[in-house]
Amino acid sequence: MASKSNSTFSVLGSDLAIKGDIKASADLHIDGSVEGDIACSSLVQGETSTITGGVKAETARLAGTVNGSITARELVILKSAKITGDVYYDALTIEQGAQVEGRFAHRDKSVKAAAPAQQAKQPELSVAN
Incomplete structure (x- = not known):
């Protein structure tokens, strides 16, 4: 991230339905x-939320429905989440x-150029109750 000062926080309420890509330098x-598609620094998804498109974030905490691929450095998938799509991560908690x-x-x-199947590194995985 370019700025380490106080980051802004944007909230899209449950009454909003958005068609179009979202790009934010803020936490969302x-x-x-x-x-x-959504690209942001940090994403928190509520249980009632539905995302149809790709998600790219440094950190993501998903609790709703996602239909699309997810790429995140730190990813937390909560028990209420329903995800349909490929997941690319550095650290993963489900x-x-x-x-x-x-x-x-x-x-x-x-x-970066190699396909995921060609990568030899063991994934880091943890399961939370």
Whole structure:
């Protein structure tokens, strides 16, 4: 991140439905529905939220429905989450009860061009109750 000063925080309430891509340098909390790709520093998704599109964030805490790929350095998937799509991560925590339909692949910074299947590094995985 370019700035280490107090970061801003944006909230999309449960009454909002957005069609289009979202790009934010701020932390983002989404309770509504988004149809489009999301790129932000930190994402917190509420249980009632639906995202249809790709998610790219440094950190993400997902509790709702995501239909699309997810790329995050630190990813937490809560038990209420329903994810359909591939997941790329550096550190991963999944609560018991979360539903994920897709492949998991550890991001390897030294082999960015390689396909996830070619990466030899063991993924870091933890399961929370």
